[in-house]
Each structure stands twice: as C-alpha cells, then as structure tokens.
Amino acid sequence: SSIFAAVEMAPRDPILGLNEAFNADTRATKVNLGVGVYFTDEGKIPLLGAVKAAEKTRIEAAPARGYQPIEGAAAYNNAVAALLFGKDSALLANGQTITIEALGGTGALKVGADYLKRLLPNATVYISDPSWENHRALFESAGFPVSNYAYYDAATRGVNFEGMLADLRQMPAQSIVVLHACCHNPTGADITAAQWEQVVAVIRERNLIGFLDMAYQGFADGIKEDAVALDLFAASGLQFLVSSSFSKSFSLYGERVGALTIVASSKEEAGRVMSQVKRVVRTNYSNPPTHGGAVVAAVLSSPELRQQWEDELAGMRLRIREMRKSLVEKLAARGVAQDFSFVIKQRGMFSYTGLTVEQVEKLKTDFGVYAVGTGRICVAALNTKNIDYVADAITAVLK
Ligand code: PLP
Numbered sequence: 001s002s003i004f005a006a007v008e009m010a011p012r013d014p015i016l017g018l019n020e021a022f023n024a025d026t027r028a029t030k031v032n033l034g035v036g037v038y039f040t041d042e043g044k045i046p047l048l049g050a051v052k053a054a055e056k057t058r059i060e061a062a063p064a065r066g067y068q069p070i071e072g073a074a075a076y077n078n079a080v081a082a083l084l085f086g087k088d089s090a091l092l093a094n095g096q097t098i099t100i101e102a103l104g105g106t107g108a109l110k111v112g113a114d115y116l117k118r119l120l121p122n123a124t125v126y127i128s129d130p131s132w133e134n135h136r137a138l139f140e141s142a143g144f145p146v147s148n149y150a151y152y153d154a155a156t157r158g159v160n161f162e163g164m165l166a167d168l169r170q171m172p173a174q175s176i177v178v179l180h181a182c183c184h185n186p187t188g189a190d191i192t193a194a195q196w197e198q199v200v201a202v203i204r205e206r207n208l209i210g211f212l213d214m215a216y217q218g219f220a221d222g223i224k225e226d227a228v229a230l231d232l233f234a235a236s237g238l239q240f241l242v243s244s245s246f247s248k249s250f251s252l253y254g255e256r257v258g259a260l261t262i263v264a265s266s267k268e269e270a271g272r273v274m275s276q277v278k279r280v281v282r283t284n285y286s287n288p289p290t291h292g293g294a295v296v297a298a299v300l301s302s303p304e305l306r307q308q309w310e311d312e313l314a315g316m317r318l319r320i321r322e323m324r325k326s327l328v329e330k331l332a333a334r335g336v337a338q339d340f341s342f343v344i345k346q347r348g349m350f351s352y353t354g355l356t357v358e359q360v361e362k363l364k365t366d367f368g369v370y371a372v373g374t375g376r377i378c379v380a381a382l383n384t385k386n387i388d389y390v391a392d393a394i395t396a397v398l399k
Contacts, residue, residue: 030368072101105245183348255292
C-alpha cells in the first residue's frame with residue numbers, strides 16, 4: 001500500500017483557511033477582515049510608488065541572477081540594521097551586530113529559532129498570551145517547549161503589565177522571550193517606553209534572552225518612534241535578537257523580504273555568531289532570493305526613493321488611524337451602547353474587538369464579514385466603501 005495511506009489530514013491554518021472560505025463566498029457585499037494585509041481605500045494591496053520605481057531601474061539594468069551570499073547582500077543587511085537602530089547607532093559603529101537577509105519575518109524567526117536551539121538546547125521559549133498564531137508552532141518546530149507570559153487584559157483591553165512582569169520574573173535563566181517590538185498582533189495593545197525600560201531591566205536581572213519581533217515598523221507612530229524597544233535593548237548592553245519584515249511596510253508580502261539581526265557583545269563575537277548562523281541557512285535554503293532585498297536596499301539608499309517610501313508608509317499609517325476613528329464613530333452613531341473608543345488606542349493593523357466567537361460566526365454567516373474567531377479584525381482592510389456595511393453588521397450582531 002502507499003506509504004502515505006495512513007497520513008492524517010492536518011488542520012487548516014486558521015487564518016489562511018478563513019481566506020479560502022472568503023473566496024468561496026459569492027455575496028458581493030462580503031468583506032475580509034481576517035488577514036493581516038494592508039489594503040488601500042480601493043480595497044487593493046498597494047504596489048508602492050517607491051518600489052515600482054526601484055523595480056523599473058532594476059529591470060532595465062537586467063542584472064544576472066547569480067547566487068547571493070548565504071547571508072544576503074551587504075547593502076541590504078546594512079540598510080536593515082540602520083533602519084532598526086538608526087544609522088548613527090553605537091552598536092553598528094562597533095560592529096557588534098550581524099544581519100542576514102531572511103525569507104520574510106517568518107523566515108527570520110525560523111533561522112533565529114534554529115540557531116538558538118543549537119546554542120541553548122534546553123531553553124524554554126515564552127510568547128505573549130495571546131500572540132501571532134505562528135509563534136508557538138514555529139518555535140515548537142525548532143524543538144523548543146513554548147509557554148505563555150501574561151499579556152492581554154480583556155477587562156481594560158490593554159496590557160496586563162503587572163502580570164507580564166511577574167511572569168518574566170518567574171522564568172528560568174536563559175529562557176527566550178519573544179516580544180512584539182510594536183503593533184502587537186493580534187491585540188493592538190502595546191506597552192509604553194517606560195514599561196519597556198522595566199522589561200529590559202527584568203530581562204537583565206533574570207538573565208533572559210529577548211527576541212524582538214518587528215513586523216510593523218512604521219505602522220504605529222513612525223519608523224523611529226516604533227523602534228523604541230530596540231533603542232532600549234541597544235542601550236542596555238544585553239545580547240538579543242530581532243526578526244524584522246518588509247512584508248507590510250513595503251507591501252512586499254509575496255517577495256518574502258525580512259531579516260534576522262543578532263546583537264553580540266563585540267565585533268569578534270559577532271563574527272563567530274555569523275559563521276554559525278550561516279550554517280543554519282546553508283542547510284535550509286542556502287541563500288536568499290535576490291529581487292525583493294535588492295528593491296528594498298535601493299529604496300532605502302536613495303534619498304528620493306526613501307522619502308517617497310516614508311511618505312507612502314505614513315499614508316498607510318494615517319489611513320488606518322482614520323478607519324479606527326471612523327469605525328468608533330459609526331458604531332456610536334448606530335446606537336451601540338458599548339464604548340468602542342479602545343479601537344482608537346490600539347496600534348498597528350489589528351484590533352481585538354472583544355466580539356465573541358458566536359458574534360464572529362454570525363458576522364460571517366449573516367453578513368459575509370470575515371474576522372478571526374478571537375474577535376481580531378484587520379482595520380487596514382476597512383475602507384470608505386465597506387465601513388458602513390461593517391458597522392451595520394457589527395451593530396446587528398451586538399444586539
Ligand atoms: N511576526 C508577526 C508578529 C506578524 O504579525 C507577522 C505577519 O503577519 C510575521 C511575524 C511574519 O511576517 P512575514 O509575512 O514577513 O513572514
């Protein structure tokens with residue numbers, strides 16, 4: 001019989017499964033608030049002007065398609081590090097950091113996880129409760145036990161910061177703590193700069209390892225403003241890891257452009273770490289693809305294209321903010337008793353609406369409005385054409 005005869009069907013990815021259901025829905029009024037993708041007011045995934053211009057130049061130059069170095073192109077890696085830490089960062093001047101181009105933020109997390117498993121085989125990984133739905137599976141697939149630390153407080157719709165600190169204080173030394181650098185997915189609830197200082201202090205006290213996941217730089221307050229956690233970690237003298245992604249900030253989802261950055265205690269140490277990270281990459285996908293990274297590097301290194309990109313990113317950030325405000329106003333105008341003003345305070349693409357599983361189900365079956373079962377909606381999928389319909393639908397399921 002077939003070697004696959006007894007293979008069980010794996011459960012569908014909850015969010016990608018939602019997409020399939022959405023695509024199969026024939027209602028013209030359907031709205032997909034499930035996936036974490038930014039759409040324009042026309043409901044389209046944008047191709048940014050800065051990206052288009054850099055691509056045109058690159059295609060006209062018709063570069064050959066040789067292999068990249070295992071770690072990706074230096075121009076890209078240097079541009080990423082400067083974006084994360086600022087171009088005048090002492091860490092960069094000291095050569096204490098290594099950056100490799102990775103296959104999106106997910107690929108960066110996986111290379112980082114595989115490397116950490118070799119470095120600290122007995123460590124436990126802690127992720128926020130709740131977290132991006134792939135964090136747990138990803139670190140488990142690298143061989144780590146994964147536990148939660150307290151994060152979201154449903155009562156305040158903010159962060160249970162005391163609970164978070166208490167959990168950090170309980171962790172065994174050399175545990176790995178995955179932290180959302182900004183725009184927490186799925187809740188939209190971030191901690192303040194002052195709270196980050198306390199987190200860094202406990203990480204130092206308890207001898208923990210921070211792994212900062214930065215998938216939405218520029219979507220809360222700005223490129224520099226959103227890197228406050230990185231700045232504080234950089235100033236701490238601690239060693240830590242950062243996974244970063246241009247999927248959202250450059251709208252380059254399918255090109256898989258991300259990076260893993262590791263901060264070591266010296267240049268010499270960083271060199272040794274790099275040699276080990278390269279082994280992880282070499283036995284996995286060998287070296288990263290060329291196009292997306294080359295485009296990002298070209299945009300970041302050209303003053304004109306960079307300005308254009310920053311303006312376009314600001315446009316996305318502001319449009320999301322407008323949608324948050326508008327949704328709150330429209331729900332209030334429809335006589336919804338519950339105060340939804342927390343939606344305005346949440347940051348990034350998502351909002352944890354507090355809608356129950358039953359209400360989310362009703363949104364889907366009665367209205368063709370698709371949200372995640374946890375009540376997470378992607379605010380970046382709202383637009384001036386669908387927001388009234390969505391507000392009507394939410395009002396109806398709240399009755
Ligand atoms: N980390 C977080 C918190 C995310 O929300 C996402 C994407 O949704 C990722 C990582 C993965 O990013 P990418 O699509 O670049 O792999």
